[in-house]
Amino acid sequence: MNIDGVNNGIVLDHIKAGESMLVYDYLKLGRLKCCVAIIQNCQSKKMGLKDIVKIDELIDIDLDVLGYIDPHITVNYVKDGKLLKKRHLALPETLTNVIKCKNPRCITSTEQELPHVFKLIDREKQIYRCAYCDVVGDNK
Amino acid sequence: MRSVVSILDLSTSEINELMNVADDIERNPEFYRSKCKHKILATIFYEPSTRTRLSFESAMLSLGGSVISTPDSKISSAAKGESISDTVRVISNYADIIVMRHPKEGAPVVAAMKATVPLINAGDGGHFHPTQTLADILTIRRTKKTLSGLTIGLCGDLMFGRTVHSLIEAMLRYPDNKYIMISPNELKLPEYMREALDKAGVSWRETESLETAMPELDVLYMTRVQKERFFNEEDYVRLKDVYILDRDKLKTAKSDLAILHPLPRVNEISVAVDDDPRAQYFYQTLCGKQMRMALIMLLLGII
Structure with a gap:
């Protein structure tokens, strides 16, 4: 091909x-x-x-x-x-507006203009956590 | 601007210093009576809380400062749809320090980014409640004379109980403590707290039975199963009465056990336990006020 x-x-x-x-x-x-x-x-x-x-x-x-x-x-x-x-490439330390926080109690669920920010907390396991509510982000 | 959203915003030496100041306030309240003269503390509470709000207000008044407050959030600007960012920007112009409670997790993170004066998180949903933790650890230090080598039982709602999460984060800084998590299966610790415990390499286990854990405990931290944390009424009704501390259950407890509770309680500690010398939950509120006094002074640069 x-x-x-x-x-x-x-x-x-x-x-x-x-x-x-x-x-x-x-x-x-x-x-x-x-x-x-x-x-x-x-x-x-x-x-x-x-x-x-x-x-x-x-x-x-x-x-x-x-x-x-x-x-x-x-x-x-x-x-x-x-x-x-x-x-x-490298796994980025911060993700902004790449994934969304799914926690219904997170402040991002009501304040719509807030960017969805996730911080890398475990490089090996590729785990990100919401910068506001600490809930772990969903997998890709 | 220095704010305290999580207990992790304070270093261990700062926490120790706050406890030392609180002890000094206990011995010497006169010395602190005018420390915050001409300073204004604003309390913004987006969900009801009598005791935390009054504790902060009483703390500021005991330091000679003044207090301004928002009315019920239902009739304040939040009800008109104002964002948290806008609210704290405005209130930063009216006060020297802001205390905020909000039902949404992470709201004080947003507020602290925009505030131009120090901001203290007075509880955000099921997330953090750092000043309750300061009250808790001072109570433990005063009653047990140490913060190390203790077996600490945390009982009740460990999933949504923000006070539990903050307390664990704080106590993990002190060595050789052992943790027993006592809760129904439905209200076990969330994953990120379990990870924190594993990462710290401390000894901890989970049980559904308060009775079997009791003889081991030096500290028993009871929590309320809160109705507002449940999505449906049936789950709440089924779980609210599962862990009730009464005199019978205390029969196997150590004679120097310290029983703590963030209050308000509903029925998880029988009133008959109140007169037991091991009950420290009312004394805990005094410790809380003194720690809030120390924290306000720290953030205002007075100590």
Whole structure:
């Protein structure tokens, strides 16, 4: 199967197999006007199987969101057919408006204008807690 | 701006210092009578609480300061839909220190971010109630003469009981304490508190039986099963009477047990227990007032 290379754009590589649609949804790639390719279950020496997302435009990507979905994803920025830079991700310390607090007693349930802020409390287990009410955030 | 939303906002040495000041207030109330002269404390309570509010107001008045209060939240600006951020910004211009109670968890976090004067959380839903904890640990220190090496039983509503969560957070700073969590299955400690206990590496266990835990305890912290924490009436009615402390249950208790309760009680401690020398829950309210005096002075930079 052939997919054209990206000339000016972004390649999200090393996405865990099966998670590319999660990336697509969280980054709201469906709203873009440019060409977006989702490639699932590619062979990978490192991972066995992996997904790749190619975006045919140099857009601003929320790296915190991406790091939250999977800190092992690599972000390749391509310009004029050449690799401009490669970014490795980390699990972000703070998530703002990425996940929502589901606690009905949380202040965010009544004060609608408040940002939903979560703090990383356990890097190993990837656990985030609401900065207001301390309730643990739902898994992705 | 220095605020106290959670007991974790105070260092162990600050808590120890607050207890020392409270002890000094007990010995020497005259010395503190004008410490907050010309200072104003505002109490904003979005849910009813007679005793906490009065305790803060009495504390400020005993320091020579003044108090302003919002009326019932139903007739205050909250009812008109004003945000917490706006309310505290306004009240910061009227007072030197703000005390807030709110039914929503995390409301004082929001308030403390926007307030331009110190803010004290006087309880936010089932979350934190740091000044109750200050009252609790002073009561324990005064009655047990130590905060270490104790077996502490926490009984009743451990899921929604914010006083329990704050007390655990505070006592985990002192070494060699053992915890017994006594509650019905439906009201067990929430996950984040269980994690905190495990992470601290302390000895703790859970039981549904107050009777079996009783002989081991140095401190028994009773809590009320609160109606307002339940989503449905049936659960409340089924669980409210499960853990009632009476003279019979105390027969196997140590002679120097300290019985604490954040009050108000409904029926979880029989009135017959009130005269038992081990009952410390009314004395606890005096400790609370003195700790609030010490905290107000700390946040206003007076001590």
